[in-house]
């Protein structure tokens with residue numbers, strides 16, 4: 276029988292894991308190493324769309340998953356049926372209790388390549404198992420929040436309404452995509468379930484079908500205005516924006532909305548030349564005494580078209596953005612990875628590295644923490660410094676930061692303050708973090724993004740924000756690189 280999937284009331288997603296996590300788990304147990312304490316980092320290597328930073332998202336859903344890790348009897352039976360898992364392993368899963376420590380960068384924070392977004396410490400059998408869902412939740416929402424943030428920035432303070440549910444990749448893509456879009460700065464979502472689940476505002480106008488159902492556009496507008504006189508928004512491009520849509524809208528505003536004691540809210544244009552049509556529409560509305568009525572535009576918009584039409588002088592108050600936002604169409608992969616960085620032996624943390632011919636793919640070893648360095652002068656973020664877990668940055672001493680590859684590129688920072696980037700989500704398997712609301716996250720994100728220099732915020736060829744290693748961590752990494760390469764001489 277198929278499982279019943281109930282999106283709202285919670286599903287058991289424990290088995291949403293790559294099969295190799297299970298075969299490795301079984302193998303770790305067979306080898307007697309399943310309790311070895313391991314450290315994993317989740318990080319990404321490149322910002323999508325050539326941007327300067329990403330917006331962290333998905334932490335709340337990650338916590339929900341980790342808090343609810345339980346294997347059902349059916350799961351155990353299914354695994355037993357595979358004929359490859361030991362009874363010891365199956366019994367471990369049956370009595371599974373999450374025991375890891377987990378740290379993450381709070382949602383809404385601007386984040387950069389190569390720094391750990393999530394850190395997991397725990398028995399290898401567990402820390403390994405959660406890889407798939409950590410990547411899935413953070414990769415998806417961070418991708419969409421980052422895209423939304425670009426689109427919202429292009430809109431230069433005008434609200435952006437998220438309209439993408441119908442074109443999202445499946446219902447989870449719509450639900451969590453809506454959430455991430457709000458984290459990234461959208462004002463509202465057309466997805467009603469997103470409001471119910473996350474308390475994000477949902478809103479909308481009307482579809483062409485409303486206008487088409489009635490014999491004339493004027494009749495359709497009248498019926499709508501009668502139904503919603505206090506919140507009247509009309510879609511004016513079904514037949515002809517300037518010859519029919521705008522004049523009919525003005526007639527109905529005069530005839531029904533204003534006499535009912537209200538001001539009309541907006542008109543929406545969903546096709547044609549946005550610049551020309553919005554300029555003319557603005558002029559006609561203003562002449563008719565409706566300069567307070569907002570103009571909404573939609574139609575396969577993204578950050579580039581929005582920037583273009585605003586540069587052209589389009590008269591737009593609000594943007595509706597769907598398919599290119601909810602699918603991150605321009606670059607739909609967020610390549611976050613999850614790598615083992617250390618193990619514990621006799622209570623000591625032993626760093627581990629992954630070596631590659633490709634310099635970019637060599638990992639940063641060790642149990643780490645990250646400080647964001649701000650200049651006291653104007654609170655702008657200067658750099659992130661990745662340190663070993665027991666290092667403390669002394670704000671009273673000048674700090675030398677240097678490029679981890681081009682090490683001669685150095686900078687001495689004075690008059691700064693350093694903020695640790697991570698919060699702890701779980702302590703020995705117990706949740707210890709209260710997620711803020713999605714709207715609080717959006718506000719926080721806007722404030723943190725404001726702390727980046729304009730050069731980092733650029734859409735094209737942004738300045739590479741510094742993500743540096745402390746001297747101690749750089750030395751550890753170098754030692755590991757040298758000692759591993761000696762093995763192959």
Ligand SMILES: Nc1ncnc2c1ncn2[C@@H]1O[C@H](COP(=O)(O)OP(=O)(O)OP(=O)(O)O)[C@@H](O)[C@H]1O
Nearest residue numbers: 545546547548549550551574575576580583584587
């Ligand atoms: N002035 C403009 N400058 C840049 N891009 C624009 C401008 N006006 C519209 N666009 C964009 O051009 C693309 C195509 O617009 P067009 O009106 O041809 O759409 P369409 O999909 O053919 O219309 P319809 O919805 O009627 O099928 C859309 O992505 C739209 O956002």
Ligand SMILES: O=P(O)(O)OC[C@H]1O[C@H](OP(=O)(O)OP(=O)(O)O)[C@H](O)[C@@H]1O
Nearest residue numbers: 438545573574575576595596597598599
């Ligand atoms: O274009 P998006 O950014 O995805 O914005 C959402 C689109 O969804 C609706 O279109 P609909 O499904 O009616 O199809 P349409 O493209 O023919 O208008 C709406 O009219 C927008 O065009």
Ligand SMILES: O=C(O)c1cccnc1
Nearest residue numbers: 438465478479480481595
């Ligand atoms: O409310 C709207 O205007 C809307 C909702 C979904 C998709 N397009 C438009």
